Amino acid sequence: MxxxxxxxxxxxxxxxxxxxxxxxxxxxxxxxxxxxxxxxxxxxxxxxxxxxxxxxxxxxxxxxxxxxxxxxQRLHLEKLEVQEAKNLLLHLTQDIDIHLGFLISAINGSFSSYGVSGVVRYRLEGYDLRWIHQRESMQSVDVKLLTGAQRLFLTDIKTACSFAIKVCERLGSWDNTGTEEIIMTTQLMFHKSRTDTAYKLLQMNKDVSQR
Structure with a gap:
């Protein structure tokens, strides 16, 4: 047989x-x-x-x-590796976009609850520690498997993540009225806009490829 x-x-x-x-x-x-x-x-x-x-x-x-x-078989495995890298980039971009929104809300005060300020609650619930893990997760994305646009999106979320870590390091003495804090908040919003655009384009590309 x-x-x-x-x-x-x-x-x-x-x-x-x-x-x-x-x-x-x-x-x-x-x-x-x-x-x-x-x-x-x-x-x-x-x-x-x-x-x-x-x-x-x-x-x-x-x-x-x-x-x-x-x-x-080799081409099939290579295709799977490329798709896995794209999916990882998509999920990381979505997660970073969401948590940039949390950080901005904490700074603006809308994250506050039961008399606890947004910044204090943000730190108490450990959201500030997530950024370090996010940065480590991005190291596992194989850049060689990404297209030119996807590499730019990866650069955007890496930059946003690094800046979010910098902001979190100042949360212990954060002053919403301070000049530097106001500038940093504006920069956070810019990074939020970039990651939001990156996520939408990545999701759109995924939807098109699945048709």
Whole structure:
């Protein structure tokens, strides 16, 4: 009994066209033998010669089929790697976009709850620590698998993440009325706008590729 791999190698040989060709060649061989009145020794020689040529052609065809299978499998794995890198970039971009919104809300005070200021709550719930983990996660994205635009999006979210870490380091003494804090808040909004655009474009590209 042949396994699935063996069956896949011989399957191309079992097409209707190939079977028809074999029958036609058999008929022609029989006609040649009958016409030329070949004896058993001559017939055996011809059969051996034809069998040798067929064996060589068969070995070449099987090798070619196996090579095509290996190439197809490699291309499939490469496609999966590219898709995995794109999906990771999409999820990281979405997460960073969401948490930039949390950070901006904390600074603006809309993140406050039950008398606890937004900044204090943000730090108490550990949101400020997420940025370090996000930065580490971005290191696992294989840049070689991304397109030019996707590399720019990755640069955008890396920049946003680094700036968010810088902001979080100042939250302990944050003053909403301070000049530097106002500038940093404006910069945060700019990074939020960039990551929001990047996420929408990445999601749009994913939706188009799935159609």
């Amino acid at each position: 042949l396994n699935d791999y063996g069956k896949s190698l011989f399957k191309p040989w079992c097409s209707v066209q190939n079977m028809t060709l074999v029958l036609a060649l058999t008929f022609i061989a029989g006609l040649v033998i009958k016409t030329n009145g070949l004896n058993s020794s001559e017939i055996a020689s011809w059969v051996q010669a034809i069998g040798s040529v067929a064996a060589i052609i068969g070995a070449f065809m099987i090798g070619s089929i196996q090579h095509r299978r290996e190439v197809d």
